[in-house]
Amino acid sequence: MKFLNLILVLTGMITLNANAQTKVDSPEEKLEKDRKAIKSLAGFYEVNFNYGEVTAPDPNYKFSKPYESHGNEWAEIIVDEPKRIVIQHMLAINDTTVIKHWRQDWTYEDTDMMLYTEGNAWKKGNLTPADVKGKWTQKVYQVDDSPRYQGYGTWSHVGGHDSWSSETDSPLPRRESTVRKDYNVLNRGSRITITKNGWMFEQDNKKIVRSASGDKLLAVEKGYEEFTKIDPKTFAYAQKWWASQHTYWADVRSVWADIIGSQNTFKVQTMANGKLLYETLFNLGDQSITEKWTASQNKEKIKTALQPYLVK
Numbered sequence: 001m002k003f004l005n006l007i008l009v010l011t012g013m014i015t016l017n018a019n020a021q022t023k024v025d026s027p028e029e030k031l032e033k034d035r036k037a038i039k040s041l042a043g044f045y046e047v048n049f050n051y052g053e054v055t056a057p058d059p060n061y062k063f064s065k066p067y068e069s070h071g072n073e074w075a076e077i078i079v080d081e082p083k084r085i086v087i088q089h090m091l092a093i094n095d096t097t098v099i100k101h102w103r104q105d106w107t108y109e110d111t112d113m114m115l116y117t118e119g120n121a122w123k124k125g126n127l128t129p130a131d132v133k134g135k136w137t138q139k140v141y142q143v144d145d146s147p148r149y150q151g152y153g154t155w156s157h158v159g160g161h162d163s164w165s166s167e168t169d170s171p172l173p174r175r176e177s178t179v180r181k182d183y184n185v186l187n188r189g190s191r192i193t194i195t196k197n198g199w200m201f202e203q204d205n206k207k208i209v210r211s212a213s214g215d216k217l218l219a220v221e222k223g224y225e226e227f228t229k230i231d232p233k234t235f236a237y238a239q240k241w242w243a244s245q246h247t248y249w250a251d252v253r254s255v256w257a258d259i260i261g262s263q264n265t266f267k268v269q270t271m272a273n274g275k276l277l278y279e280t281l282f283n284l285g286d287q288s289i290t291e292k293w294t295a296s297q298n299k300e301k302i303k304t305a306l307q308p309y310l311v312k
Contacts, residue, residue, distance in 0.1 A: 030134065030157075042077045045227040047071055050223065052066035064219075073092070084107050089102050090238045094237075100143055102143065103140070108135075109133060110127075111127045111132055113126070116170050117169075120171055120269065121268075122265065138150065142278070146256065147260065164192045165189070167188065169187050187207075191203070203222070203225075206219075207221065248288045255302045259310070270309070272308035277306075277309045281305065
């Protein structure tokens with residue numbers, strides 16, 4: 001009898017443990033886990049960038065030199081809504097220099113997409129609610145807040161490990177946009193994994209030659225961007241700079257959102273009247289602070305400044 005009771009107890013424990021392991025989160029619980037993972041991308045980091053081509057279909061292809069770089073990057077949450085989280089990145093070069101870097105907007109079950117085609121042009125795409133059910137879209141923007149790429153996928157929290165992945169087309173990366181002319185589209189396979197001391201942004205990228213006859217694969221590269229938490233004191237100047245500039249850049253985002261939302265297709269040129277787009281907007285920001293422009297003044301100046309860069 002004692003042996004039978006022991007078996008029953010052990011069976012009950014196994015059943016309870018199995019139920020605990022197979023417990024499925026409610027949509028509300030899953031959403032909150034997703035939000036927590038996304039918000040953990042914010043912080044103060046040392047970032048190591050490593051990219052290298054690993055294969056090519058043409059045996060005579062000459063592989064490019066591996067790319068390595070590093071820097072100090074601050075990622076700040078600037079919008080925190082139940083189904084939308086916006087994180088602005090800033091590069092801190094030293095105690096006197098900061099570069100407003102890329103931005104990532106996360107939106108939940110978003111059916112609106114701006115898809116990259118080629119030649120710094122985008123077209124609007126509409127997904128169905130079934131396509132994006134339970135999924136988050138990561139919308140990545142340039143330093144001047146013009147669009148870069150968008151991908152969507154499901155956050156996974158299996159075994160307490162948080163990760164997200166997607167695949168989408170994008171312009172050439174900044175590290176190659178001025179030195180490479182042999183391909184025109186980067187198909188990005190992105191995977192984000194939260195780590196103990198930060199997060200890893202791993203990429204499996206296809207370098208594509210896109211033409212009227214279709215896509216041709218030039219080469220495949222692996223990329224790793226490792227974000228490791230460091231002392232926030234490194235970013236004192238960056239925080240001071242952003243405190244004075246953030247309202248102006250909110251107006252920049254607002255103007256871009258109106259432009260993107262009002263067109264099915266659009267194209268951006270990075271140079272106009274001898275000035276790069278980001279230079280124009282950065283100079284305008286300094287002028288806005290000096291002359292204490294209002295939000296309406298900012299938006300009017302920004303709209304006017306953007307016109308030469310928008311290809312009709």
